Structure formats: C-alpha cells, structure tokens
Amino acid sequence: MGIMGFLRERMGKIVAFVIGFSLLAFIVGEVVRSGGSFFRDDRNLLGEVGGEKIAYDDFQKRVEQNSAQFKQQSAAMSPQILNYVQETSWNQMVAQAVLQKEVDRVDLTVGDDETKQMVSGNTPNPQIVQAFGDPKTGQLDRNKLNEFLTKLPTLSPDVQQQWSDFVGQMIDAKLAEKYTALVTNSLYVNSLEAKDDYENKNRLANFSYVSLDYASIPDNKITVTADDYQAYYDEHKQEFKNPQETRTFDYVSFNASPSKDDSATVKKQVAALKDSLQASKNDSLFVQLYATTKDQLKYQHKGRSGLDPKVDSIMFNAPAGFVYGPFLANGSYKIAKLVDARTEPDSVKAKHILIDESKIGHDKALKLADSLKKLIEGGKSFADLANFYSIDKSSAVKGGELGTFGRGAMVAPFEDAAFSGKKGDLKIVTSQFGVHLIEIEDLKGSSRVAKIAVVDIPLKASSATETVVYSNAQKFLGALTKENFDDQAKKAGLVKKTATDVNAIAGSVQGIQSARDIVRWAFGADKGDFSDKVYIEGDQYIVAHMVQIKPKGLLSVDDVKKQIEPMVKNRVKGKILSDKLQAALNGSSSIDQVAQKAGGKATPLQNIVFANPIIPGSSAEYKVVGTVFGSQPNKLSKPVEGQQAVFVFVLNSFTNPAPLTNAVRERQQIGQALAQNASNEIFEALKDKANVKDYRAKFL
Numbered sequence: 001m002g003i004m005g006f007l008r009e010r011m012g013k014i015v016a017f018v019i020g021f022s023l024l025a026f027i028v029g030e031v032v033r034s035g036g037s038f039f040r041d042d043r044n045l046l047g048e049v050g051g052e053k054i055a056y057d058d059f060q061k062r063v064e065q066n067s068a069q070f071k072q073q074s075a076a077m078s079p080q081i082l083n084y085v086q087e088t089s090w091n092q093m094v095a096q097a098v099l100q101k102e103v104d105r106v107d108l109t110v111g112d113d114e115t116k117q118m119v120s121g122n123t124p125n126p127q128i129v130q131a132f133g134d135p136k137t138g139q140l141d142r143n144k145l146n147e148f149l150t151k152l153p154t155l156s157p158d159v160q161q162q163w164s165d166f167v168g169q170m171i172d173a174k175l176a177e178k179y180t181a182l183v184t185n186s187l188y189v190n191s192l193e194a195k196d197d198y199e200n201k202n203r204l205a206n207f208s209y210v211s212l213d214y215a216s217i218p219d220n221k222i223t224v225t226a227d228d229y230q231a232y233y234d235e236h237k238q239e240f241k242n243p244q245e246t247r248t249f250d251y252v253s254f255n256a257s258p259s260k261d262d263s264a265t266v267k268k269q270v271a272a273l274k275d276s277l278q279a280s281k282n283d284s285l286f287v288q289l290y291a292t293t294k295d296q297l298k299y300q301h302k303g304r305s306g307l308d309p310k311v312d313s314i315m316f317n318a319p320a321g322f323v324y325g326p327f328l329a330n331g332s333y334k335i336a337k338l339v340d341a342r343t344e345p346d347s348v349k350a351k352h353i354l355i356d357e358s359k360i361g362h363d364k365a366l367k368l369a370d371s372l373k374k375l376i377e378g379g380k381s382f383a384d385l386a387n388f389y390s391i392d393k394s395s396a397v398k399g400g401e402l403g404t405f406g407r408g409a410m411v412a413p414f415e416d417a418a419f420s421g422k423k424g425d426l427k428i429v430t431s432q433f434g435v436h437l438i439e440i441e442d443l444k445g446s447s448r449v450a451k452i453a454v455v456d457i458p459l460k461a462s463s464a465t466e467t468v469v470y471s472n473a474q475k476f477l478g479a480l481t482k483e484n485f486d487d488q489a490k491k492a493g494l495v496k497k498t499a500t501d502v503n504a505i506a507g508s509v510q511g512i513q514s515a516r517d518i519v520r521w522a523f524g525a526d527k528g529d530f531s532d533k534v535y536i537e538g539d540q541y542i543v544a545h546m547v548q549i550k551p552k553g554l555l556s557v558d559d560v561k562k563q564i565e566p567m568v569k570n571r572v573k574g575k576i577l578s579d580k581l582q583a584a585l586n587g588s589s590s591i592d593q594v595a596q597k598a599g600g601k602a603t604p605l606q607n608i609v610f611a612n613p614i615i616p617g618s619s620a621e622y623k624v625v626g627t628v629f630g631s632q633p634n635k636l637s638k639p640v641e642g643q644q645a646v647f648v649f650v651l652n653s654f655t656n657p658a659p660l661t662n663a664v665r666e667r668q669q670i671g672q673a674l675a676q677n678a679s680n681e682i683f684e685a686l687k688d689k690a691n692v693k694d695y696r697a698k699f700l
Contacts, residue, residue: 044057046695047692049094049692056699062093067085079507079515079516083505106179110174115170124140131166144393189674190667191667194660201609203629204606204607204608205605205609208603208650210594212577212580213645214569222569224569229568232564240555244503244552246549247519248499248550249544251497251512253511253541254542255539256469256539271326277455291455292457297451298415299450315336321337323336331458331459334455336454338451344420346406346446349405349444350402350438351401353382353396353437356391357430365435366435411431419449423443425438426439476488476492476494476543482529485530505519505697512537521535522546530545585638608625619644622643
C-alpha cells in the first residue's frame with residue numbers, strides 16, 4: 001500500500017518528467033540531424049570573428065549594396081564578378097569586425113563635425129564626390145548634394161536607411177584610417193638602421209665565380225628518398241600553413257556545342273523572318289516580338305552600330321528598307337534592316353524644361369509644355385521658366401542648360417528630337433522621364449547616321465545534340481572506378497584538366513565559369529572519389545575525380561610533395577655538385593684553377609649590390625650574394641648551393657659608398673616604406689589573431 005500510494009501521489013510528476021525527457025530527446029535528435037544547435041539558432045550564422053557573429057542576412061545585404069554599386073559602373077553580373085563581390089563583401093565585414101575591436105580598445109571615434117566635413121565640408125569624402133559629382137568635370141555638384149540633404153527627411157524609410165548605411169561605411173573607413181595612422185605613426189627608424197640601409201643599397205662587391213648548374217644533371221640520374229623530402233619539409237615547415245581547406249580535382253569535359261544541323265536549323269528560322277521584317281511597318285515592335293536581344297532602335301554613326309564592320313558598311317550604303325542576312329555574328333544568326341538613314345549634326349547644344357507627368361498626367365503635361373513654349377516664343381525667359389517648372393534641378397539652376405552633347409548621351413526620343421531640328425527650334429517630346437520642352441541652341445558638324453533594326457536568334461545546341469553528348473558522358477561515368485579515371489579519359493580521347501587548390505566558396509575554377517555545384521560536390525567527396533553525376537555547366541558536360549584534399553593548418557609532407565619536388569631534386573643534385581666543386585677546391589689557390597678542375601670557367605662580376613642580388617644570366621641568388629658580402633677578400637669560398645646552381649667564388653674587393661651625410665632623409669624614406677607595408681599588413685595580422693571562422697560554404 002505504501003508503494004502504491006507513493007506512486008499515485010507522484011504519478012503526475014513522473015509522467016511529466018518522462019514526457020518532458022522524451023520531448024527533449026526528440027528535439028535534440030532533430031537538431032543533431034539538421035546540424036543545428038538547441039541552445040542557439042545558428043541557421044543564419046555565416047562566420048565568427050573573435051567570437052563576434054556575422055549573420056548571413058547582414059552579409060547578403062552587403063552583397064546587394066556592393067552589387068548595386070558595381071552594376072552602376074559595369075555590365076551584368078557574371079558568376080566570376082558575383083564571386084568577386086561576395087569575397088569583397090566578406091572581407092569588408094571581417095575587416096570591420098576585426099578593426100572595431102581595436103577601435104573600441106583604444107577609444108577611437110569619428111565625431112559629428114568630422115562626419116559633416118566628410119559629407120559637405122571643403123574636402124568631402126571621395127564617395128560623396130562620386131555619388132553627387134558632375135560627370136563632365138568630376139567635381140562635386142553641391143547643388144545636387146544640398147537638394148538631396150534638404151529632401152532627405154521627406155524621403156522613404158528605405159532611402160533614409162540606404163543613406164544611413166552609406167554614411168556608416170564612410171565612418172568605418174575613417175576609423176580604419178585613424179587606426180592605421182595610429183600604428184604607422186608609432187614606427188621609428190633610427191640613424192643606425194638608416195646607415196645600414198644606405199650601405200646595403202650603395203656598397204658594391206667585385207668578385208669572380210664558377211658555377212655548376214643543377215640542370216647539368218638529368219633527373220633520371222639521381223635518386224630522391226623519403227628522407228630527402230622530409231629534410232626539406234622540416235626546414236621549410238612554416239611555409240606550408242594552409243589558411244583554408246582546399247581541394248584539387250581532375251575533370252574531363254564533353255562539349256555540347258551546336259552541330260552543323262543545329263546551325264542550319266537556326267539559320268533557317270532567322271531566314272523565315274526576313275520577308276516579314278522587310279514588309280514590317282513597325283520595325284521597333286517587330287524587334288520586340290521576334291528578337292532575342294530587344295534593343296531600342298536609335299540613330300547611330302557608322303562603326304558604332306555594334307554590327308560586324310563588313311555588315312555595318314553594307315547597311316550604311318543601302319537604301320531604306322533593305323534587309324541583309326541571315327549572317328552569323330557573336331554566336332547568333334541575325335538579319336538587319338535599314339529603317340532610315342540621314343545626315344545630321346555631330347553634336348547639339350540644347351537646354352530643356354522637364355515636366356513631371358506622374359503628378360498631373362500626360363495630357364496636362366503636354367498642355368503645360370505647349371503653354372510654356374508659347375510664353376517663350378512671346379519673349380519670356382527660358383531660364384526663369386526652367387528654374388520654376390523643371391523637375392531636373394541640376395539643369396534648372398543653370399537655366400535648363402544641358403551643354404553640348406553627341407549621340408548616345410541622352411535617351412533616344414530626346415536625341416531624335418534634338419538632332420532632327422535646326423538652331424532656335426522649340427520642340428516638345430516625351431521620354432520615360434517626363435515631357436521635355438527643348439530649345440536647340442547650336443548645331444556643330446555633319447555626318448551620316450542610320451537606324452538599323454536587328455533580329456537575332458542565338459545558335460544553341462538542340463536537345464538531340466545535348467542528349468547524345470550527355471549519353472556519352474554518362475557512359476564514361478558508368479565505366480569509372482577510383483583507380484581508372486586517367487586510363488578511361490585517355491581511352492575516350494578526352495583532355496584531362498585540373499582544378500588546383502579550390503576553396504569551398506569558389507564560384508569558378510580553371511576552365512569552368514559557373515562551378516558552384518561541382519565545388520559543393522568536391523567538398524563532400526573523399527580522395528579518389530569520382531563525381532556522383534554528370535555536371536552540366538553551359539555547354540560542358542563534366543565528370544570529375546578527386547585527387548587531393550589539403551586541410552586547413554599545417555600541411556603534411558605528402559600534401560606538399562609535388563610542390564617541393566623540384567627543390568628537393570635540386571638539393572640532391574646540389575650535394576653531388578658540391579662534392580665535385582669541393583674536390584676542385586682541394587689544392588687550388590685561385591678561382592681559375594677551381595674552374596679548370598671542375599670543367600667550368602671563372603666569371604668576373606663588378607658592382608653587385610646587396611639590395612639587388614641578381615647574378616647576370618641567372619636569377620636572384622640571395623644566399624650566394626649574401627655570402628659574398630659576409631666574406632673576406634682574396635679567399636676562396638666553400639661551395640654555396642644557390643637557386644639555380646652551386647657556386648664557388650672569390651671576393652676581389654668592396655667599393656664603399658661616400659659617407660652618409662643626410663640620415664634624416666634616409667630615415668624618412670625607410671619610414672615611408674615601412675608605413676606603406678604596415679598599412680597592408682595590419683589587417684592580416686589582426687585577422688590572424690581574431691581566429692576567423694568561415695561558414696560561407698553552407699550558404700553559397
């Protein structure tokens with residue numbers, strides 16, 4: 001009874017505990033299986049810097065900002081460019097996190113007055129000049145800047161946040177500049193260092209040498225042992241620290257480029273459109289409907305149409321309505337129609353009033369433009385009306401003046417109106433920006449322009465061609481084992497390529513532009529594995545084979561064996577050549593005697609500088625020249641194993657420079673060089689100390 005009573009009394013707690021424990025076990029199990037953490041949400045964790053977390057959302061926001069800036073200055077984002085932007089964004093965030101700790105530690109700040117000076121002071125930040133500059137002069141347009149700052153409180157929250165981020169980046173850059181200055185200003189060069197540096201640059205050595213090249217011994221005449229590799233590795237171990245894990249894989253590519261039948265089919269498709277284009281009454285609409293590249297039709301000068309020079313010449317000498325093609329250019333079959341050709345000015349000077357039709361509607365905007373036109377024709381000042389009515393404030397403050405411009409500077413409707421008039425004309429035209437009232441002030445030059453409609457269809461492999469190539473790649477993959485990749489590639493007549501030391505976030509590798517999928521495979525594979533499927537990248541059908549995995553940290557001798565093989569072989573050869581030269585040294589009293597016994601000849605050298613240890617006809621020989629400058633005159637050296645050969649030399653004399661008379665200038669020069677190097681090395685040193693953890697591979 002006692003036990004049963006106890007159980008009844010405690011049963012609720014026991015059941016609750018059992019259920020709670022089971023639920024906890026279930027949750028923990030799910031978290032373990034998903035690779036997460038029960039106590040912290042790491043699904044958004046991109047990396048860590050000194051314990052500070054970098055969130056993927058913040059990183060992606062930075063990538064979008066940098067991509068937007070890049071797109072303003074360049075074309076569309078290729079996989080390589082996107083990879084570059086992502087890498088730059090990551091480095092910016094790591095640098096910011098690393099430097100922030102140091103900035104906080106030494107209590108550096110950028111005050112409100114400094115921020116104001118960077119934005120609107122006498123020497124604004126270069127980013128401000130770039131954002132609010134006049135593209136013609138490269139100078140800051142203060143009217144544009146002041147107008148933006150005045151309107152900022154009324155703009156959307158998104159724009160205000162973008163501005164806040166923009167200013168924040170300038171402040172971060174200023175803090176980094178201050179920290180760098182704090183470190184570099186602490187560098188000091190004393191007079192003794194200045195004197196040593198001066199002598200290293202100006203003291204000259206005159207010596208004669210005899211050398212025996214490593215290349216004089218064929219590789220098949222030496223035996224390289226594991227001990228030889230180990231000895232070299234042990235002496236250079238610090239050079240083999242791998243900052244991040246890398247993979248090396250071989251691959252073969254089956255090319256699915258278009259066949260002759262594919263080419264004939266696409267050409268026939270384009271040819272079928274030729275009569276319709278010739279009969280078309282709306283060429284712009286025809287291009288939008290049938291062309292792959294839907295360019296807006298506009299007048300262009302000869303040589304600037306984007307067509308092949310031969311086709312360009314034909315079109316500029318043809319009558320209106322002439323259609324040429326099909327022809328193959330830049331991977332597409334094309335037909336081209338001369339819509340119109342005329343003679344027009346090379347450049348136009350004009351001014352305009354831009355009316356915002358989004359607020360009053362298109363019809364009212366046209367009526368307002370017509371009213372303004374009549375007022376100007378009646379004697380009213382164009383400049384006054386522009387200043388009051390134009391929404392293009394950058395030109396309005398100058399009376400609407402746009403200056404002198406050529407074709408390509410303005411949008412097409414505006415250009416067509418400006419270049420088709422005569423001096424003094426007032427024209428009304430609509431563009432995507434609104435309704436323009438244009439006054440043509442001057443016309444200069446004269447040349448022929450043409451409006452050409454181009455319809456293109458890219459030449460691509462057909463599904464039948466792709467199926468055949470894919471089938472061949474699958475057969476190759478099906479015949480592979482971990483050991484026979486090279487043999488199978490040779491049997492199939494395929495060229496084996498190698499992607500060397502690929503990191504986990506690589507967007508492209510040697511020979512493959514868009515390589516994220518195959519890189520993800522590589523970082524899940526073991527040495528000897530071949531790819532789990534045929535990877536399709538553009539017109540390449542790729543099968544890969546993992547050949548080497550280099551872990552982060554100190555690499556083993558096996559990891560670097562191929563890398564150090566040439567040096568190890570030279571070291572083995574060096575021992576043989578050193579023994580030969582040592583034998584020649586025995587009983588010799590001059591460098592000529594050594595040369596005669598060794599089967600070489602003595603070569604005299606004059607005016608060799610320690611700071612530039614180049615031996616003419618060879619490469620930089622640091623060890624040899626360093627040994628020369630530490631030698632006594634008229635004494636035969638022991639054999640010295642250099643970069644390309646083994647040397648024996650005799651120092652004839654030194655030519656000492658004039659005494660250093662201006663140590664201050666020498667110290668300044670050394671100090672400047674130290675500061676420049678330090679500014680490049682500060683971030684790397686802090687980054688190494690911060691124990692950066694990079695988890696980008698699971699996101700990218």
